[in-house]
Amino acid sequence: QKEVEQNSGPLSVPEGAIASLNCTYSDRGSQSFFWYRQYSGKSPELIMFIYSNGDKEDGRFTAQLNKASQYVSLLIRDSQPSDSATYLCAVIPSGGSYIPTFGRGTSLIVHP
Amino acid sequence: DGGITQSPKYLFRKEGQNVTLSCEQNLNHDAMYWYRQDPGQGLRLIYYSQIVNDFQKGDIAEGYSVSREKKESFPLTVTSAQKNPTAFYLCASSGTGGFRETQYFGPGTRLLVL
Numbered sequence: 001q002k003e004v005e006q007n008s009g010p011l012s013v014p015e016g017a018i019a020s021l022n023c024t025y026s027d028r029g030s031q032s033f034f035w036y037r038q039y040s041g042k043s044p045e046l047i048m049f050i051y052s053n054g055d056k057e058d059g060r061f062t063a064q065l066n067k068a069s070q071y072v073s074l075l076i077r078d079s080q081p082s083d084s085a086t087y088l089c090a091v092i093p094s095g096g097s098y099i100p101t102f103g104r105g106t107s108l109i110v111h112p
Numbered sequence: 113d114g115g116i117t118q119s120p121k122y123l124f125r126k127e128g129q130n131v132t133l134s135c136e137q138n139l140n141h142d143a144m145y146w147y148r149q150d151p152g153q154g155l156r157l158i159y160y161s162q163i164v165n166d167f168q169k170g171d172i173a174e175g176y177s178v179s180r181e182k183k184e185s186f187p188l189t190v191t192s193a194q195k196n197p198t199a200f201y202l203c204a205s206s207g208t209g210g211f212r213e214t215q216y217f218g219p220g221t222r223l224l225v226l
Contacts (some may be wrong), residue, residue, distance in 0.1 A: 004154075008152070031211035032211045032212060034214065034215075036217075042219070042220070043202055043217040043218060043219050043220045044155075044202070044217050045217070046214055046215075046216065049212075049214060051211075051212065088154070088155070090215070092211045098206075098208070098210060098211055098213060099145070099157065099160060100215060102154045102155040103154055104152070104153060104154040105154060
């Protein structure tokens with residue numbers, strides 16, 4: 001069973017701080033990695049994707065991938081109360097089906 | 113605007129009743145998926161289809177059925193055999209070009225049992 005693990009949280013950070021969300025995966029051959037944000041009662045929306053080791057920045061968001069250690073993280077700089085949501089990590093495993101495996105998500109609370 | 117639509121937003125099912133959830137996309141995606149989400153849980157794959165007239169079971173297909181007669185449409189039927197259907201149902205679509213393809217989600221249907 002190919003697994004994706006996330007700390008369920010909640011992770012609570014003050015407004016303006018950096019929020020760091022982590023995700024580990026079991027399949028060493030995994031090829032691509034996605035972060036989705038899901039507000040309560042709503043569907044997931046894509047924030048970022050990353051395929052290669054290293055950092056990828058988009059505005060206040062940075063995705064970090066370390067394939068050797070099998071983890072991917074999402075940093076949110078200058079966190080805002082509107083960032084309060086559940087963040088889902090999704091991983092495309094090896095094997096050719098290209099169907100992502102989702103983690104259970106980390107709840108983030110940004111307090112003023 | 114391109115996107116995925118799901119209807120209805122809320123659906124109520126009586127005991128012994130089959131209900132059908134609609135999912136339509138105009139993104140010209142070949143692949144479509146159905147997920148179930150329970151409170152505090154991740155997304156669990158019910159069925160997926162990568163081409164018209166073909167579909168595959170996911171991890172929790174028992175009590176569900178699907179069809180894929182058109183590229184744009186992938187309806188999900190929750191049958192009376194599904195004993196615990198109360199959940200948030202999400203439809204998604206993607207291309208089939210490989211590991212770089214991204215899934216996009218519809219707004220979801222919340223199913224409740226009367």
